[in-house]
Amino acid sequence: MEVSVSDSCERCHLWGMLMFLMFSVLVVDVVGLNEEGVALLSFKASITEDPNGSLANWDSSKQNPCSWNGITCKESRVVSISFPKEGLLGSLSSALGSLASLRHVNLRNNRLLGSLPPGLFQAKGLQSLVLYDNSLSGFIPQEIGTLPYLQVLDLSQNSFSGSIPYALIQCKRLKTLVLSHNNFTSSLPIGFGKGLNALETLDLSYNRLNGSIPGDIGNMSKLKGTADFSHNLFSSLIPQSLGDLPEKVYIDLTYNNLSGPIPQHGALVNRGPTAFIGNPLLCGPPLKNPCSDGVPADGPAMFPTIEGSENEGRSNKRISMSRGVVVAIVLCDLVGIGLIALVFLYCYRRAVAMRVKEANGSNHKDLKVMKECLCCMNEESETASENVEQNDLVPLDRHVKFNLDELLKASAFVLGKSEIGIVYKVVLDNGLMLAVRRLGEGGSQRFKEFQTEVEAVGKVRHPNIVTLRAYYWSVEEKLLIYDFIPNGNLSSAIHGRMGQSPFSPMSWAVRLKIMKGIARGLCFLHEFSPKKYVHGDLKPNNILLGPNMEAHISDFGLAHLANIAGGSPILHSRRMAAEKPQNQSSDVAVSPVMKIELCYQAPEALKTLKPSQKWDVYSYGVILLELISGRSPAALLDSSDLDLVQWFQFCIEAKKPLTDVLDLALAREPESEDEIIAVLKTALACVQYVPESRPSMRQVTDTLERLVTGL
Template sequence: MKLNLKLNQFLPIFLFLLQCVGPTRSLSSDGLSLLSLKSAVDQAAAASVFTNWNDNDSTPCQWTGISCMNVSGSSDPRVVGINIAGGNLRGYIPSELGTLVYLRRINLHGNNFYGSLPDQLFNATSLHSIFFYGNNLSGSLPPSICRLPRLQNLDLSNNSFTGHIPGDLRNCRQLQRLILAENKFTGEIPAGIWSGLTELVQLDLSSNQLDGSIPEDLGELQSLSGTLNLSFNHLSGKIPKSLGNLPMTINFDLRNNNLSGEIPQTGSFANQGPRAFHNNPMLCGFPLRRACNDNSSEPASSTQNLIRNSERNRRKGLNPGVIVLISAADAAAVAIVGLILVYFYWKRKDDSNSCSCTGKTKLGSNERGKLCHCLRGGFPSNDSEVDWENGSRGGGGRGSSSGGVGGEEGELVAIDKGFTFELDELLKASAYVLGKSGLGIVYKVVLGNGVPVAVRRLGEGGEQRYKEFAAEIQAIGKVKHPNILRLRAYYWAPDEKLLISDFISNGNLTTALRGEFPVF
C-alpha cells in the first residue's frame, strides 16, 4: 500500500520530465564535412574563427562564414558557400570538403594554408569559384580541376605552386578568370588550349618562371578584357602578331621578359604604351625608344674588332710588315670615325643656325608672328620617345624639306588667359608619345616650371580652313566640366596644327571608366 502511494506521487513528475525532454537531432552530413576543416586548422588560430562551430548543432547554417540555401530534393538547407578569408589560419585543406555536393563558392584567401590541393576537392561538382590566393599552398595544379563543369573563377595567386600549367585547362569551358600569378610555375605556356576558352575575361600568369614563346592562339581570346598579364617571367622569342587581334581595350603587360624583335604595329598594339614592354632588352620599335635598324655603333664596333685582332696577332708574334699594315688600318679607321664626327658637328651647327627660335613669344599674348622650323621639327612624326632642343631635329620633322618657313606665319592663341608660358619652353621641353590615332599623335610635354601638358599634333593646317578651325576650338574652349579635359591653347600655321590641353595622369578613359588606375 505504501509502495503504490509512492509510485502515484512520482508518476506525474516522471511524465512531466518526459514531456520536457524532446527528441534529439544529430549534426547534418554537411556540418560533419565542415568540422573536418575546423580540425585541419591549428587550434590556437581556430579559436577566434570557429567559436560557434558546434557539433551539437543540427545544422551548420548559422556558423561563421557558412552560407546555406534550400535546394530541391533536400528537406534541409544545404551548404553552398564557405567564406573564411583573412583569418591568418594555419592548416591544410581537407579532402572531406569534396563531399559538399552543393558547394558553389569557397574563399579561403589571406590565410596560411599549406600543402597541396586534394584531388577529392573537385568531387564537389557544383563549385564555380575557388579563391585560395594569398596562402602557402604548394605542389602542382591538378589536371582534374576541370572535372568541375561549372568552374568560372580560379584564383591561386601568391602561393608556392610548382610544375607546368596543365594543358587540360582546355576542358574548363566555362572558365572566366584564371589567375595564377606569383607562384613558381615553370615550363612553357601551353599552346592550343586558349581558343576553346571562349568565356575567359581575365588571364594573369605574371611573376612565375615560365619560359618559351608566347602561344599564337592567345590572340583568339576575344572575350578578354582588362590586362593580359605575362610580366616577370622568362618568355623569349618574338611577340606574336596575333595578339593584335585581341579587343582594342586590352592592355598588355609583357614587362621583364626576354622577348626580342620588333613590336607589331597592328590592331590592339596601337593602344599600348612603352610601359607594357619595359625590360625586354632585345625588343625594338614603337612605342619604345629603340629603333630596330640602328647601325650607328658599327664604325666603333669595327674599330674595336681591329684593335682586338691587332692585339691578338701581336701576342702571336707577327712579322714587321703585317704589323705595319694593321697599324695603317687602325689609323684609317680612326680617321674615318673622326671625319664622320666632324661632319655631323658642322652639320648640326649649320642646322642650329638655320632658324632662330629665341623670340620670347608668350603663349597667351595672341600675337601673330613667325614660327621657325624648330617647332615643326620639335614634334617628330615618328612614334618614339624623344628629347629635343632648338633645331636639334631639323631634318626629322614634318615639312623639313622646305628648308625653313620663309613667309609662313603661325598664330599662338590662349583659350585660358591665365595660362601663359614662353614659346621656348615648349620648343625645348621633353616630349613623350602617349598614343596615336586617326586624329594625330598625342605627346606629354613637361614645361620648364615642371607643369605637364598634353599636346595633340593634328598635322597641316590649310589656309582656307583657319576661321572654321579657330571658331570650333574657341567653342570647345568654353566648355567647362569636371569630367571634360580642358583646352588651354592652340597653335595654327599653314602646315601645322597643335592643341595644348591639361595632362591627366592615371591611365586613359577606359581605365577611368572601369575604376582601374595603374601606377606609373
C-alpha cells in the same frame, strides 16, 4: 616501485573504458549532423590555429551547419565557405569536395599550407575558388578540368609549382584566371587562347613560365584591364595575334626573354615602351633600339616608296602647302597671344590692387572686404542685370544650419591664394569649421548658368570628394562653401611644408591608402556621378587629407565655375603656357606655379581645351609616381629638364635598380617591395602617351583594391 601485471591490466581496462565512453559521446554528438556538417568538421579538424575564433561556433548541436560562421546555405544546402583574412593556419581538407551544392570557396589571406587535394574538385558545381595570399604549394591537380561551371580561379601569392595543367582548358566558362606570384614553370598549354576565350581577367605575372606566348592568344576577345605576362621567362617572337586583343586592354610583357620586332598590329599599335621593358632582344618602335635589318615589325608594306618625277612633284607641292599653313597658324597664334597678354595685364593690375587692399588688414579681418561687398550688394542689386537673382546664402543640402550673417561674423584665416581666388578657413561661433573660396568679381550676366552648374556639383557625394555645402552669388562676389579638411594637402605630406621641421615621411601603408582613396573618388566621378564628370586639374595641391590621412579630392568643377563667374580663363592660360617652349617668340612668362601644374597635365591637353577622363588618368599616374619617388616635379625640371614621367622612363631604360627611384623612406620597407612594384606598373600604364592606351579609373581601382596593405 613495482607494478603487478594485474594492476597493469586493470589500468589498461580503465583507459579502454574511458576511451570507449569518449568515442561514444562523440558519435552520439555528431550523429545529429547531416553529412555536410560532418564534412565541414573534417575541415575544422585540419585547422590548427584559429586566432580570431572564426570556427568557434562550428559544433554538432544543430542538424545542419547553415548557422555556422562563414557558411552560406540555399535550401539547407551549403553553397559557400568564406573566411578571408582570418589568419587560419592548417590545410585544405578533401572532404570539402563532398559538398554537392558548393559553389564558392573564399579562403584568401590566410596561412593555409600543403597542396590542393584532388578530392576538392569532386564539388562539380564549384564556380569560384579564391585562395590567394596563402602558403599553398605543389601542382594544380588535373581534376580541375572536371569543373564545368568554374568562373573564378585565383591562386596568386602562393608557392604553387609545375606547369599549368592542360585540363584547365576544359573550364570553358572561366572568366578570371589569376596565377601571379607563384613558381609555375614550363610553357602555356596548347590551345590556351582558344580554350579560355571567355576570360575577362588574366594575370600570369611573377612566375617562371617559359616558351613562346601561344599564337591563339588573340582569341581572348573578352579580356579587360591588363593582360599581364610580365616577370616570366617567355621567349621567341611576340605573336602578331596578341594585337587582336581588345584595344583597351593593356598588354604587359615586361621582364621576359622576348625577341625580335614588336608587331605594329591592333592593340599593340601606339603602345608606349613601358609595356616592353626588360626584354633586351626586342626591337623596333616604340623602343629606341632599331631592328638589325632596319625594317619595322610589319615590313616595308607599311611605308611604300614613291617613284617617278610626278610623285616627287606632288610631294614637293604638299610640302609647300604645309609650310603656308604653318605660317598662317603662327601668325594667328601671335595675334591671339597678343590679345591674351592684354587680358592678363588687365587681370594682373586688378589682382595687385586687390592684394594691396587685403594686405592692409590682419588674417582675422580678411573677410572684412568680402563682407563690405556683400552688404553693398543689396543696394546695387536693383540696377544689376535681371538675370542676377541671388543675394543670400544658398544651401545645397539639409545639413547646412548656418546663414550668411553667421558666416560673415566668423573668424577667418587665409589658407591659400591662386589664380582662381582666395581660400579662407572660417570658424563659426559654434565651432563648425568651413572652407570658403572667393571666386572674385564680375560675371553678372551668367547667374542661371552658374546656378545650374553649382547645384550639379553640389549633388556629388562621395567619401573621397570634398563636399560643396552652399554658395553665394552677387554681381561683385561669388562664394563657394565647402567642408573643411584639416590635415593639409598631399603635396605638403610628400615634401613637407615650408619651414616645417622635423618632417616625418609617410609610410607605404599610408601612401597606399591615399592612392586608393584618390582612385575611388575619381572612379566615382567618371563612372557613377550624375554626369560622369571629369576633374581636369588633378594635382597634389588639391588632394586634401582628413584626420586619418584619408584622401579628399577638392576643386572638382572649380575651373568651370570660375570661368562662369567671370574669373580668368584658366584652361586657356595654361594651354598658352604649355605651348611657350614650342613658340619662343611669345613674351608671356611661365610662372613657377604654372610650370609645376603643367607636369600633371596629359600630353593631349596641348591639342584641345576639352578635358577627358583620360586626362585625369594621366594626372593620377603622375601623382602615383610622385608618391613612390618622393621627388618634386618642379625640382626635377629645374635640375634635369625632365618631367617626372620622362625621368622614370629614363631610369627604366637605364635599368636602374628599384632603390634608385624610391623615396628613401620607402627603401627602408623591403617587405613592401612587391606592392610598390605593382603600383609602379599601374602608374606607368596611366601615363602612357596615347590616351587610349591608359586604363580606366575603374580598372585602376580594381587593381589597387587587390593590394591588401593599408590602413
